[in-house]
Amino acid sequence: MQQADFADLDAFTAVARARGFRAAAALRGVSPSSLSEAVRRLEARLGVRLLNRTTRSVTPTEAGQKLLERLSPALADVALALDEVNAFRDSPTGTLRLNVPGVVAKVILPRLLPRFLALHPGVSVEVVADDAFIDVLAAGFDAGVRYDERLEKDMIAIPLSGPQRFVVVASPAYFAAHGRPVHPRDVLDHACIRHRFASGSSYAWEFEKDGEVVRINPTARLTSTNIDLELAACEAGVGLMATFEDFVAEALAASRLETVLDDWLPPFSGPYLYYASRRHMPAPLRAFVDFVKAERSAYG
Secondary structure: OOHHHHHHHHHHHHHHHHOOHHHHHHHHOOOHHHHHHHHHHHHHHHOOOOEEEOOOOEEEOHHHHHHHHHHHHHHHHHHHHHHHHHOOOOOOOEEEEEEEOHHHHHHOHHHHHHHHHHHOOOEEEEEEEOOOOOOOOOOOOOEEEEOHHHOOOOEEEEEOOOOEOEEEEEOHHHHHHHOOOOOHHHHHHOOEEEEOOOOOOOOOEEEEEOOEEEEEOOOEEEEEOOHHHHHHHHHOOOOEEEEEHHHHHHHHHOOOOEEEOHHHOOOEOOOEEEEEOOOOOOHHHHHHHHHHHHHHHHOO
16 A cells, blocks of 8 residues: 555544544644545545535545444554554654543643653643543544543543542622622522533532532523633622632632632542553553653652
């Protein structure tokens, strides 16, 4: 097979898995037009349409799906062969692709990735911050990060950080004007700021104390998908906000915000790095797994 043929097959596989040229291009670090041209060359060479393209989606045709099913294990074997050679290097090379929740990209990876990249100069890292719960392997990622209630079955998972905690906060001016809730149900009498995920869903505010669990969905005075806007509104006195303690650590330290109901908000286990169990792990992923395990000693 000519090199161009292999590259075009690889491009087709990336687009078919990602269900889009832009999504595949973002993962590969190339332009969508280069992938589109590669797929057109392959379709012209084979004399059959492989992808159905609309303005909203890209899906394999029946022929394309058959080709994808046969190509995937073959391309995986090629990647495995190349990566086994990688193991003979003094330091691994290659790209590590991670799919992580927004909170992990904002408050956890900034503490880890600079040290990891300094230790492994031959490794590049691509991070997609995404709060949707996709099949990370099917989408072309090496690993994902999730909290334990969202972990997929039959995957290896290791802690990425120590425990985390949710807090309910508001500005001192807000508390002075409206008082402080002393029980979770009191929150229903307050103005609240709520976060909405890209999927359109919002999480319930959950409290726990002495075996009692209280879940509430307060009416929102402000709803946003942007944490920075929510934080600014909270500091300006708009209302109560429930969020990760890490997000508001600076504002708490500077006394711009204050917490309430702390005894109802115990710590919970932090996120996990998860990946498929396989005979041979790609060298960049193996290096990151080893790095994360070594870091665990810092938080017990």
